[in-house]
Amino acid sequence: MLVPLAYLGLRAFEADSATLVDLVFRPRNLQLLINTLSLAAGVVALTTLMAFPLAWLVTRTDIRFRKTLTILGVIPLAVPGYVMAYALIGLGGNYGVLAQLTGLQLPRLQGYWGATLALSLYTFPYLFLNLRAALAGLDGNLEESARSLGYTQGEIFRRVTLPHLMPALMAGWLVITLYVLGDFGAVALMRYEAFSYAIYTQYSGAFDRVYAAWLALMLLALAACFVMLDSLVVKRKLARIGTGVARPMTPQPLGRARFLAWPYLVALFTASIGLPVMILAYWLLLAPPDLSFFARVPGTLLRSAGAALPAALLAAAFALPVAFLTVRYRSPFATLVERSAYIGYAIPPLALALAMVFFSLRTAPFLYQTLAMLIITWAMASLALALGPIRSALLQTRPSMEEAAHSLGHGPISTFIHVIFPRLRRGILAGVVLVFVLCMKELPITFLLAPTGYTTLAVTVFTRTSEGMLAEAAPFAAAIVVFSSLSVGLLLTKEGK
DSSP: OHHHHHHHHHHHTSSOHHHHHHHHTOHHHHHHHHHHHHHHHHHHHHHHHHHHHHHHHHHHBOOSOHHHHHHHHHGGGGSOHHHHHHHHHHHSSTTSHHHHHHOOOOOOOOHHHHHHHHHHHHHHHHHHHHHHHHHHTOOHHHHHHHHHTTOOHHHHIIIIIHHHHHHHHHHHHHHHHHHHHHOOHHHHHTTOOOHHHHHHHIIIIIOOHHHHHHHHHHHHHHHHHHHHHHHHHOOSOOOOOSSSOOOOOOOBOOGGGHHHHHHHHHHHHIIIIIHHHHHHHHHHHHSOOOHHHHHHHHHHHHHHHHHHHHHHHHHHHHHHHHHHHHHHSOSHHHHHHHHHHTHHHHSOHHHHHHHHHHHHHHTOGGGTTOHHHHHHHHHHHTHHHHHHHHHHHHHTSOHHHHHHHHHTTOOHHHHIIIIIHHHHHHHHHHHHHHHHHHHHTOOHHHHHHSOTTOOOHHHHHHHHHHTTOHHHHHHHHHHHHHHHHHHHHHHHHHHTO
């Protein structure tokens, strides 16, 4: 994790003092800061409105088809952000899909609101998975005890339920915020100038590495502020204490509220799943590509999954000891390790990829342009995604259970397998799903670190889309959506067993 920081530091201080002063105090930097903070705040607010009701409905109510709704709530992660942004752009305008199919012409959605909506539609599952795991792990006795003490339903939610959801909320908000800070595909298509887009243009256009490094350092400092805020808020231990056995929550009957719940669900899934699927279908039907493109899809899909799955497992393996260290053995060193876990996710992917290129060329040339380098960098960049759900699950696990296992003669490995792992399973699976789907559609790191001739679905979709070959890109984009959706559904099905 120190390699990207060293790279950015070296690049940032290459210029003379006069140039450095000019770079740091440019008026443009303040505008970039305002734009980035506004975008992050808008996305966090909108994703909360999307994810919280959905998580509550599938875990705390008797709504029908809860397993199906859960899978649908995660499928948007399979849609690349640049495809979501392009779908929103292609919907409106004089030549948009809506105008072509219905004759109705709507203004093209771009700028701040376009970027906010595009980012929210494909990042709200990050918060949904965290909230779902936290709600499913709550002890039903807590609310029952509060109810017996005369608390109203609103007081129970505010004083009992919500505090236990704060680790999941903060973990989800932090991951989404860091994702927004590092994304460049959606903001570039929406023509909204944030820090990430400015860094991308400096690298790809002017290729001013000094100014780009300073922008990356500013963005990293901004991300560090959010990480520190998370550490200040999530300090309370939330594990259940006392005797007795924890019991699951009793589903609440929706009653007439179902007439509000189903329109909300239909609107959410239509926007997050139906819209990109409709655009992909339109591309395929408008100008069917040559069949040779379809023949290339299976091989490209296997290459993508063959790298994404090891990266997801590696990230989860890294996240487990970090979570144990920070939750069970609090110390300044543990806090430093936890904060370091978010560095790879906070650094803009393009800067991280260039840093790894620099590292491999200077110190480990045998790793340069190898699949191992790509997998390691993916795991570094997505470690925060795996850490959030695992940490939330561990915070809800009583330390006394481990102590009891040790007193009965179980060693550390036996205690982990028989006592800890079953209670962390939801969090681990959630982390693996998040990282796997992210790697399946990851773009800038793959561009720079993939071996020569090693093309993934994401790279193929982006290159063909950027060249205006929308019909040719459709089969590969559809493969990302279908394969990732099936993988998510399979993992969620195994989780419920």
